[in-house]
Structure formats: C-alpha cells, structure tokens
Amino acid sequence: MRRPFEQIVTEYGPMVLRVCRAVLGPHDAEDAWSETFLSAIKAYPDLPPEANVEAWLVTIAHRKAIDVTRAAARRPTPVETLPDRPARTGRPEDWDGDLWQALKALPARQRQAVAYHYLAGLPYKDIAALLGGTADAARRAAADGIKTLRTTYPGDPVDTEQKEVAR
Amino acid sequence: MTSPSDPGRLLAALPAQDGPAMARLRERLADQAQREGILDIAYRTLETPVGDLLLAATDEGLVKVAFAVQDHDAVLSHLAGSISPRILNAPRRLDEASRQIDEYFAGRRTRFDLPLDWRLSKGFRRAVLTHLRDIGYGRTESYAQVALAAGSPRAVRAVGTACATNPLPVVVPCHRVVRSDGTAGQYAGGAEAKHFLLNLETAA
Structure with a gap:
C-alpha cells in the first residue's frame, strides 16, 4: 500500500531542496523544488510500489532543474550577470554564498554528480543513467568536482575542523 | 565519525533542514496541487477538548474525522489505500469544517452544515x-x-x-x-x- 504523499514530502523534501540548491543556486532552487513535487504528486499513484523513491525524486528534480535553467537562459538578462541575491528569507544560514560561488564555477555535470551522490546518496550507476555515460565517468565527475571544491571553497571543512580542534 | 576530508562535509553549509523554506514550499505545493485538481485528500489536525481531531476532506467534502486514539498516521495510511495516496497536510480546505467544529465545542453550534463525502461508508x-x-x-x-x-x-x-x-x-x-x-x-x-x-x- 502506498504511503500518503505528505510522508514523502516530509522524508525527502529537505534532501531534494539541498540538491536543487546545490545544482541551481539560491534563486531558482525553490522553483525547481515546487515543480518537482507537483510533478511527483501527479505521478505518485502510478509509481511502482517497489520503486526507489529517492532516485525517482532526484530524476524528476534533475529534469526540472534543466527546465528552470533553460527558462533562466531565456530571460532578457542572463542570470549569471545578476548579482547574487541572498535567499528570500534573508537568513544567512539559508545559503552559504561562498559555497554557491564555488559550485557555480564547476561544470554542470560535476555539480550534478556531486549533488546527486553526496546529497541524495545515489549510486554512480543511477547518476550515469541521468547524466549519460558510464558509472565510472559519473564517479570521475563527482571526484573532480570535489577536488576542485576543496581548492576553491574557502569553507573547506579541513580548516573548520582544525579551528574546532584548536578551540 | 566523519573524516575531515569527507566530501559530504564540504557541502555542510547547505542546511540539511531548513524549516522556514520547507513551510513555504509545502504551502505552495498544496496551493498548486489544489489548483490543478490533484490534491485528492487535504487534511489537518484540530485541537479540541476531546483531543486532537484529524479532519480530512476530498473535493466533495469532509470524508474522515478521527480521534487521536485512532492513530492519525494509521488513519492517513488507510485513506491512502482506500481513496488515494495524493494526500497533503493542507489546512485551507478544512477551514469551514474547523470553524464549525470549534463553534460546536464552544456550545455555539447545534448542527453542522458541511458538505460530506460518504464514500467510506456503504x-x-x-x-x-x-x-x-x-x-x-x-x-x-x-x-x-x-x-x-x-x-x-x-x-x-x-x-x-x-x-x-x-x-x-x-x-x-x-x-x-x-x-x-x-x-x-x-x-x-x-x-x-x-x-x-x-x-x-x-x-x-
């Protein structure tokens, strides 16, 4: 028997929001989340009971993120040239601007591979199915992304951890 | 223990839980689903002197009222199986029912005037x-x-x-x-x- 969709929102909503934020940044993440869950609730009654809900949602989110990116590209002013606005709530913990700057600088494939593997927990073969190519290629994309982030993102947790130890 | 070089920690600045954002997104989802006619069951809980009541409604009307002792999660699971799993916590559809039940418990209402969906009883x-x-x-x-x-x-x-x-x-x-x-x-x-x-x- 299928669970009430509300439980799906509770259990996976925060994960999908992280993925959308990592892939699209603060402006468009919430639109992609909304499109993802609207599409998901529509299709939910037909989802096979044995389906992996996480992979299913990330697949939808992946497609919706592409739609949102295309829509953004059609805007008169490319979003890349806009100054980065803070999250809509204005709370600093909503979004770390430095992390987004570093993620944004990655090739889209690497950013997606990092988000789908490290935030959604998808295995590389599932990520390969989304991005095309082999599981090994997906693994390399994620590894390359992480490697670059370590050098470009000032909030590198190695530093943070050392600071914590020093306290 | 996560090692300092755990790539997951590199992304720790992305909050794992963001309550205000989720609240906003849930409300938006409920509104959009309602507008598109795919919110098969909307529910909320209502505090009353006899404990929290679960109120659930289809497009046709109030379909289920349940006491806390009946286990609201179990009731929602049952609704998912018997009517539809497209169920969201979306209080707006229950505004009128909530108002009338509040009035009833306050002693200001002696009969309910609500559309009822009788499909669970045959x-x-x-x-x-x-x-x-x-x-x-x-x-x-x-x-x-x-x-x-x-x-x-x-x-x-x-x-x-x-x-x-x-x-x-x-x-x-x-x-x-x-x-x-x-x-x-x-x-x-x-x-x-x-x-x-x-x-x-x-x-x-």
Missing part, C-alpha cells in the same frame, strides 16, 4: 449513519431505536458496528446513540469522549 451502515443526523442536538436514541428507524429492528448489533465505524464522528452524531439502559456505551474516541460530548450537549 450499505446498511450508511443508512444508519444517515439516520443519525435526524437525532437532534442534546437528544439520544438507543441502538434498538436506531435499528428500528433504519428499517431493520433486529439489526441492533449491526447498528453498533455502524456507529463504531462511523467515518465522521462528532459531525455525524453517533455519540447520541446509547445503550437501552441509558449508559453511554462504546465510542471510537473512547468512553470519556462520548461522555464529554453528551454532557456538552445537555449543558448547552
């Missing part, structure tokens, strides 16, 4: 429950009287079952059906809740 049970709406506020009938009124004088036990499985307690007043000896008898919300409702109605 056949004889439904005939019994339909009759219950004719038992006025503050009055009671015995199970035997209800059986007679429903056209099956010998079906006293079946009347008991119909009341026990009433999908819309409080609103469809199965609490007004009592034993022939005048004692309250069983109730889905517990004997205490039944006493409370009967007292509420005689006090008003």
